[in-house]
Amino acid sequence: MSFGQSMQMAQKQVLAPRMIQSMEILQLPILALQERIEQELQDNPCLEQVEPEADESQSPDTAESADDSEQELVVDESSNNEDDFERLVNMAENLPDDYEERSRPSQGQIEADADRAFDQMANMTARPETLCDYLQHQLSWFGLEPDLRRMAERIIYSLDTNGYLKSPLEELLPPVPPELNGSAEAFREQQLELAQRALTVVQHLDPPGVGARSLRECLLLQLQAGHPFEPEMRVLIENHLEDLQNNRLPQISKKTGMSLEDINEIWDEIRQLKPKPGAEFAESAAPSVRPDVFLEKDDSDKYVVRLEDGELPSLYVSPYYRKLLKQAADADEDTREYIKRKINSAQWLIEAIEQRRNTLSRVAQAIVDHQTRFLDEGPEAIEPLKMQQIADRVGVHVTTVSRAVDDKWIQTARGIFPLKRFFVGGTTNAEGDDVAWDVVRIKLQEIVDKEDKSKPLSDDALVKELAKHGVKVARRTVTKYRKAMDIPSSRQRRDWAAGATAS
Known part of the structure; x- marks a missing residue:
């Protein structure tokens, strides 16, 4: 050495x-x-x-x-x-x-x-055990080498409240050390392989399904070897999940050769799986919230954060x-x-404690500076924002930003929000501008709620209505967001409305 x-x-x-x-x-x-x-x-x-x-x-x-x-x-x-x-x-x-x-x-x-x-x-009041606490405790059962354990912990901290990993593994990789700039690509490949191994470790923890990146993967992780219907359940989840959700059982029968009776029985078994494995760790009662950060305006009408640590x-x-x-x-x-x-x-x-104060203050101020329109105009004006953007602006690692905003709340003139609320994904509209997912979601839900239920709008019609409200997105984007929001297709909405009227 x-x-x-x-x-x-x-x-x-x-x-x-x-x-x-x-x-x-x-x-x-x-x-x-x-x-x-x-x-x-x-x-x-x-x-x-x-x-x-x-x-x-x-x-x-x-x-x-x-x-x-x-x-x-x-x-x-x-x-x-x-x-x-x-x-x-x-x-x-x-x-x-x-x-x-x-x-x-x-x-x-x-x-x-x-x-x-x-x-x-x-x-x-005793602090309830969180999903992160529970998973971290289980890591101690394995004899993981330090690098693998640190990467597994990084993945655990990146899970959402339902236990899903929504961030790509590439976003969780550590920065390339300056001395390795000449072999940066090799370093990233090595770290990506380490992240994939770490994700496998996390996905083997309890509750089953945790660490999944999609509903399909979540359900597949919960299948138990030796279950009498395990092979058939795997086939339906891997290849026919959307058909099951839309009750297209005859099509499944035609493609798989299974009888409708068997499909219904297997579908009942699949319904026993948990689509949100981390939800059980959510508190049943809403916890009391005390903001860590308060928002004020200075003499120049600029938003300035103030930490609530006077006590x-x-x-x-x-x-x-x-x-x-x-x-x-x-x-x-x-x-x-x-x-x-x-x-x-x-x-x-x-x-x-002093480092916490300094980091939280800088991170919160960077978030506020990016989301000024949200604070001025409301949720419809929120901008797409990733933790990596704040990490780059503040000069820290993305995991530091994740820890800084975790379970922290900010008091604004519009109410109290979790700091994580300001991180939203987005899409690119027809003009090449970034549009936050929340903006599309709010407008899309508003249009569907107000539509004529006897003549619901098709996805093409929804595109035109969104454009009237200043949200110009492609049809495939509307379809993608509609499905993510569990909004049925126009045909299903019309059938349901007709059934409700008949009853």
């Missing part, structure tokens, strides 16, 4: 804990982050929060000293933190003589804090334990290492 490779491995070992914690903190919504901080304050004696009354009475010199100490603390496992440790020991000599007595909480204060923490935990406590590394470091220097090695480890953990958390 070369010296450069050894250095690179050492750097990865140092960065891995920070990166893991930063990703976890970034993904937490504001309420979950508050819970995490409360737990850390209880678990780590070296982590403290600034009390409002203490903040007001604190002298400028003391406050400045605390700020400097936080900035100077550097976590670096490769050097075992000896330099930082000695600096902290020296800092302790500059503390007031009576600081230990003033910093150590009284027994009454300890009991009061414990009671308050217990009440908070008792009244805290998060201001954290710092305990000066009391910094003073104990001087005593620990003469104590046993275990005590010394314990204090160093807890100080490192406290500082890492402080840095991760």
Whole structure:
């Protein structure tokens, strides 16, 4: 192994804990982050929060000293933190003589804090297990190599609420390292092969059907070997799913040679499969939503995001334990290492929270800048937007954007929206302009709802009606979107209307 490779491995070992914690903190919504901080304050004696009354009475010199100490603390496992440790020991000599007595909480204060923490935990709503949580837990059952596991986790984070993977695998690949620009194509092929292997792993997790990219693939993944109708079910799903959905059983019988009785029986078996395997993880009751981001307008009438983190406590590394470091220097090695480890953990958390704030703010602002028309004019003006576009604009990886917007909400003048709401696919209209899927969907549904039910509009007629509303798309696009919205064909809509009138 070369010296450069050894250095690179050492750097990865140092960065891995920070990166893991930063990703976890970034993904937490504001309420979950508050819970995490409360737990850390209880678990780590070296982590403290600034009390409002203490903040007001604190002298400028003391406050400045605390700020400097936080900035100077550097976590670096490769050097075992000896330099930082000695600096902290020296800092302790500059503390007031009576600081230990003033910093150590009284027994009454300890009991009061414990009671308050217990009440908070008792009244805290348990966070339900999400689909991502459930799948991540299952990954630990496999002995996956690190690269394969990271790619599987990336796929899991990209699944929608129904358990489908709507993003192409190519969009989930990591960027090409600068040193590999000469062999970028080989790197992408290698990563794509890794992504395909990772997707296979995810598709073998529970619930069956998760990780599918289409309804057909979802149903096929749920077929069990040994089921008496498994071969016939596979044939119908692979080749005749649309015929089943449209009740064209005679055509299926003619093409397959199966009797109508057998087809009906197999169709009943297929109906037992779950078209939305991830839906069971959705909460039955609508959860309380607290926005992480608020939207305001500045003096120039420009939208500006503001993070709602004012209630998060201001954290710092305990000066009391910094003073104990001087005593620990003469104590046993275990005590010394314990204090160093807890100080490192406290500082890492402080840095991760600040990084979350910075990343979330930049990502949210980039989203708002792109969707200004939506905010001004409403949902019909939403623009097509992919996470990769925001990642490129902010200068981060697409998975960072995904974590930043996950379970985060934004308060706007038009209401509260999940940040993921602003990412929508689209199509290209007849004039070459991008049109968001939501725009087509809203207009298409509106036209169908208002049509004469005795004379429903054909897809060609829907194209003309959409053009009157400024949405110029091809007939095949209308057909594709109509089917995706589960809108029956004009003939089916006419038959249903006639049946409803007769009844």
